[in-house]
Amino acid sequence: MIFRIIPGGAFVENTYILQANDSDEIILIDPGSQTDEIEDSLSEIDFQEMHIWNTHGHLxxxxxxxYFKKKYKADFNIHQKEIPILQAMTTAASRFGIPEFSDAVVPEIDNFIDEDREYIIGGLKFSTLLVPGHSPGSICFHLTKEMNPNQELAEDIIICGDTVFAGSVGRVDLTGGTNMEDLVGNITSKLLSLKGSTILFPGHGPRTTIEIEKESNPFLGGMFNG
Ligand SMILES: [Zn+2]
Ligand SMILES: [Zn+2]
Incomplete structure (x- = not known):
């Protein structure tokens, strides 16, 4: 399988591209404002169809x-609870005052992502976990080796958006956020209960594992040691 991480944009956001072996479809996760870098990566991949799946709707x-939906005739998938977050994109753009965001367009949604469901998209099988707190419809995509026996996955992986980061957790003071207790509770019950070797690929910064975050994340430690 092809698994690309493309960091970039004003908030150094991670966009992901996934493609199963022998598939002509790709999944583009969280395309941010690093359009050129994403296009560079796409130019190196053979594909006919694109599916855009978002962890959440922040700008x-x-x-x-x-942009990618229109250019590649892609379908756009996101959890229903992210509608108000997407609609706030343009006001968020003017609030941040970052030039590259000034022409933000609220994209049209094609399908709502359900939580706790298995999907097969372009030959890749994954399940969805709803982990709210940073935003109400924050979805994590969970791909296991067992679900994808022919994709040479070294470990199970989770693309976890802005729920948890290496050594940190998502902010709860942005559009749609609740509070730290809520977010940490949801991370603990939904993510930390998974296999320790599972690799977490966050929306910002480097990858980590469930085991490392359980042991050393100062925001999560209290739930286990306290
Ligand atoms: Zn976010
Ligand atoms: Zn973010």
Whole structure:
């Protein structure tokens, strides 16, 4: 399988591209404002069809959706609870005052992502976990080796958006956020309960594992040691 991480944009957001072996479809996750870098990566991949799946609707993860959706006739998938977050994109753009966000367009949604469901898209099988707190419809995509026996996955992986980061967790003071207790509770019950070797690929910064975050994340430690 092809698994690309493309960091970039004003908030150094991670966009992901996934493609199963022998598939002509790709999944583009969280296309931010690093359009050129994403296009560079796409130019190196053979594909006929694109599916855009978002972890959530914040501007740094959804700025590029409208552009890629229109250019590649892609379908756009996001949790229903992210509608108000997407609609706030344009006001968020003017609030941040970052020039590259000034022409933000709210993309049209094709399908709503359900939580706790298995999907097969372009030959890749994954399940969805709803982990709210940073935003109400924050979805994590979970791909296991067992679900994808022919994709040479070294470990199970989770693309976890802005729920948890290496050594940190998502902010709860942005559009749609709740509070730290809520977010940490949801991370603990939905993510930390998974296999320790599972690799977490966050919306910002480097990868980590469930085991490392359980042991050393100062925001999560209290739930286990306290
Ligand atoms: Zn976010
Ligand atoms: Zn973000």
């Amino acid at each position: 740094d993860h959804a700025y590029g959706v409208d």
